[in-house]
Amino acid sequence: MTSVDQTVPKLRESGRRPAGPGRMRTFSSYVNGAALDSEDWVYVIDADALLDDAFASLTLKRKLERGLLEPVGLPPSVVAKIAKADRKTVELALEAAASAAPLWAAFPLETRLEQLGRLIHAGIVDRAEDIVDVLVQEGHPLALARWQVSGMLDCFGPQSLGFYRAQMLQEFRERDRQLSVRRLPDGVVCLNPPQNAPLSSSLLGVTSLMAGNALVVRAPRSAPLGAMFILHEIVVPALDEVGAPPGTLNVVCGDPAPMLSAWLDSPYVNDIMYFGSSENGLPFEERCVAAGKKPILELAGNxxxxxxxxxxxxxxxxxxxxxxxxxxxxxxxxxxxxxxxxxxxxxxxxxxxxxxxxxxxxxxxxxxxxxxxxxxxxxxxxxxxxxxxxxxxxxxxxxxxxxxxxxxxxxxxxxxxxxxxxxxxxxxxxxxxxxxxxxxxxxxxxxxxxxxxxxxxxxxxxxxxxxxxxxxxxxxxxxxxxxxxxxxxxxxxxxxxxxxxxxxxxxxTHGGTGLTGGVFGEANYPILRTSHLQGLSVSLGSRPREAVFGAWQARQSRNR
Incomplete structure (x- = not known):
C-alpha cells in the first residue's frame, strides 16, 4: 500500500473559497441511536477539485475506496469519508426501526410534529452556512445551495407546521360524543433520496417522522455527504432533545440495488419512498406492491x-x-x-x-x-x-x-x-x-x-x-x-x-401524477403520504341502541 503523495498529483487549490471547517468530515452509519463503523468507506471529493482535475480526483477516490492508498496525509480536496454499510448493518437498521416505531408513534402529536419541527427549523437556521458549504462541496452552485436552504426553512417553518397539524388531526363534538378524524403512522418508512439532491430530499423525508413513523435513510453512495450531514448534525440532535427512542432514525450508506432489495424482502418495512427516474421507478412500484409495501414515488418531471x-x-x-x-x-x-x-x-x-x-x-x-x-x-x-x-x-x-x-x-x-x-x-x-x-x-x-x-x-x-x-x-x-x-x-x-x-x-416542494408519481401520485407531503386516515368516536355516555336507531327518530322529529 502506498501513500497519497506517491501516486496522485497534488490538486490545485488556487482561487478557492475558504474550505469551511478546515477538516475532513467523517460519518459512520447511525443505527439504533449509535454510530457503527465499517471496514469499507466512501470518500467524498470536493466538486471544485473535480472541476480543476477530474482525472486526478477520481483516481484518488478510486484508490482510497479500493484500499490501494493509506488514508493519511490526504489533500484538502478530500472533504469527507462515509462508512459503507454491509448487509448486517442494513438489517440491524430495519430491526431497530421496527422496535422504535410503536414507541415513537405513542408520543403526543405536539411533540412529534410541533416540537420536533421547531427544533429542526432552529437547527437549519443555526447551521445554514454549514449546510450551504456542504452543498457547494457536493457541486451545487452557491445560489442554488441558498435556494435549497430557503426551501428547507419553509418546509419546517411555523406556517407549514400549522398546516401539517391541521391535516393530521381534526376534532369535533357531536351531542355526547367526541369525534376525531386523524392520521396514523404507517410504521417503518425507508427513504431512497436521489443523487442530484440528497440533502434536501432526505430532510423532506424527515417529515414522515412527524407522522410517528420510524425512518431508515439510504445515503446514496455516489453523493452521501449531504444526507449524512443534515441527518447526523441537525435531525439526530433534535430527536434526542425530544426524547425519541433509539431506532427512530437510522442512516446508512450503500449501493441502491442490494439495499432496495433488502427493504422489499424485510417483514419490518411498510413504506418505501423512492426518488429516481421514471424508467426505474415505475417497475420498482410494481415490486413494492407485489411485496406488500406502499410505494411513494418521486420521479421525473417534464x-x-x-x-x-x-x-x-x-x-x-x-x-x-x-x-x-x-x-x-x-x-x-x-x-x-x-x-x-x-x-x-x-x-x-x-x-x-x-x-x-x-x-x-x-x-x-x-x-x-x-x-x-x-x-x-x-x-x-x-x-x-x-x-x-x-x-x-x-x-x-x-x-x-x-x-x-x-x-x-x-x-x-x-x-x-x-x-x-x-x-x-x-x-x-x-x-x-x-x-x-x-x-x-x-x-x-x-x-x-x-x-x-x-x-x-x-x-x-x-x-x-x-x-x-x-x-x-x-x-x-x-x-x-x-x-x-x-x-x-x-x-x-x-x-x-x-x-x-x-x-x-x-x-x-415536489410530487405529482403520471410518470412523476406513478399510480399513487399526488403532491408529495411525506407526513401525509406515510400515514393513513382513521375515524375515532369517544362516547361520553350514549346508549348503543340509541346510537343505532336514534338518528332516524331525531331526523323525523326535526322534519315534523
Whole structure:
C-alpha cells in the first residue's frame, strides 16, 4: 500500500473559497441511536477539485475506496469519508426501526410534529452556512445551495407546521360524543433520496417522522455527504432533545440495488419512498406492491410553462431561465414552453437575452448557475433529434469550457433554446416529449387560431403531458387565469405569474401524477403520504341502541 503523495498529483487549490471547517468530515452509519463503523468507506471529493482535475480526483477516490492508498496525509480536496454499510448493518437498521416505531408513534402529536419541527427549523437556521458549504462541496452552485436552504426553512417553518397539524388531526363534538378524524403512522418508512439532491430530499423525508413513523435513510453512495450531514448534525440532535427512542432514525450508506432489495424482502418495512427516474421507478412500484409495501414515488418531471398573449414577457423570460439552473439537472425546473403566437417572437428575444446571465463557473462563485455535465452525448443526440424534426436553435447548442469558450471537449453546456412551430406533432420531438435533464428548453409556438380555441388547446396540451410534477402559467386576463386554474388538473403544483421553482410555505416542494408519481401520485407531503386516515368516536355516555336507531327518530322529529 502506498501513500497519497506517491501516486496522485497534488490538486490545485488556487482561487478557492475558504474550505469551511478546515477538516475532513467523517460519518459512520447511525443505527439504533449509535454510530457503527465499517471496514469499507466512501470518500467524498470536493466538486471544485473535480472541476480543476477530474482525472486526478477520481483516481484518488478510486484508490482510497479500493484500499490501494493509506488514508493519511490526504489533500484538502478530500472533504469527507462515509462508512459503507454491509448487509448486517442494513438489517440491524430495519430491526431497530421496527422496535422504535410503536414507541415513537405513542408520543403526543405536539411533540412529534410541533416540537420536533421547531427544533429542526432552529437547527437549519443555526447551521445554514454549514449546510450551504456542504452543498457547494457536493457541486451545487452557491445560489442554488441558498435556494435549497430557503426551501428547507419553509418546509419546517411555523406556517407549514400549522398546516401539517391541521391535516393530521381534526376534532369535533357531536351531542355526547367526541369525534376525531386523524392520521396514523404507517410504521417503518425507508427513504431512497436521489443523487442530484440528497440533502434536501432526505430532510423532506424527515417529515414522515412527524407522522410517528420510524425512518431508515439510504445515503446514496455516489453523493452521501449531504444526507449524512443534515441527518447526523441537525435531525439526530433534535430527536434526542425530544426524547425519541433509539431506532427512530437510522442512516446508512450503500449501493441502491442490494439495499432496495433488502427493504422489499424485510417483514419490518411498510413504506418505501423512492426518488429516481421514471424508467426505474415505475417497475420498482410494481415490486413494492407485489411485496406488500406502499410505494411513494418521486420521479421525473417534464414541466410545462404556458405564456399567454398578455403575459409580462420580461418576467416570464426571467422565470424561464430557471430551466438552465444546475444545467437542467433538477427535476422541478421548466422543461418546455407553449406560447401564444402573438407574442412568441418577442418572448424568444427576451429569453435569449436573459440566458446571457446564466453562466458556468466554480460552485462557490456568487453568480454561477451552470454545473458540469460530464457526459454530454445524450444532450447532442437530443438536440440533433429536434433539429432533424424541424426545430430551430435560437441560442446555445455547444459544449464549452469554464471561461465559456466553445470546445467540443468542454464539460459545460451552453443554455440552449430550440423553437418548435405548432402544437400538433410537438411531442414527436424527444426534448418536448421526455424529461431531458440538460440545459435545453423547447419553446412551442402555437399556430394562429381564435383565442377561445387556443385556450382549449393549451389546457389540453398541459393535461395530456405524461408527467405531472408542476406547471405554471403567465397571463394577466383574470378570465384566462381562472380558466387555466380551474381546468389544469395534472401536476402536484400550479403556479401563476411566479417563479416556477421558488419555494412557498404550505405548498408541496415536489410530487405529482403520471410518470412523476406513478399510480399513487399526488403532491408529495411525506407526513401525509406515510400515514393513513382513521375515524375515532369517544362516547361520553350514549346508549348503543340509541346510537343505532336514534338518528332516524331525531331526523323525523326535526322534519315534523
Amino acid at each position: 414541466d410545462t410553462v404556458v405564456v399567454w398573449k398578455d403575459a409580462d414577457l420580461e418576467l416570464a423570460a426571467e422565470a424561464l431561465t430557471e430551466s438552465f439552473y444546475g444545467s437542467g439537472q433538477l427535476c422541478m425546473i421548466p422543461n418546455q414552453v407553449v406560447v401564444h403566437p402573438d407574442v412568441a417572437e418577442d418572448l424568444i428575444k427576451h429569453v435569449v437575452r436573459a440566458v446571457g446571465h446564466v453562466r458556468p463557473g466554480h460552485a462557490w462563485e456568487e453568480d454561477v448557475l451552470l454545473t458540469p455535465v460530464l457526459r454530454n452525448e445524450k444532450f447532442f443526440a437530443c438536440l440533433r433529434d429536434a433539429v432533424e424534426k424541424g426545430a430551430e436553435i435560437a441560442c446555445g447548442g455547444h459544449a464549452m469550457q469554464l471561461d465559456e469558450t466553445r470546445d467540443p471537449a468542454g464539460i459545460f453546456l451552453e443554455p440552449t433554446v430550440v423553437v418548435v412551430r405548432g402544437i400538433d406533432g410537438a411531442r414527436e420531438i424527444q426534448a418536448v416529449r421526455s424529461e431531458t435533464f440538460f440545459p435545453l428548453l423547447p419553446v412551442v409556438i402555437a399556430d394562429p387560431e381564435p383565442d377561445d380555441v387556443l385556450l382549449d388547446r393549451f389546457v389540453d396540451y398541459v393535461n395530456s403531458n405524461a408527467y405531472g410534477l408542476r406547471n405554471s402559467v403567465w397571463a394577466q386576463d383574470s378570465s384566462v387565469v381562472d380558466a387555466f386554474v380551474s381546468r389544469i388538473n395534472k401536476g402536484g403544483l400550479l403556479k401563476v405569474n411566479d417563479s416556477h421553482i421558488g419555494f412557498l410555505p404550505f405548498l408541496p
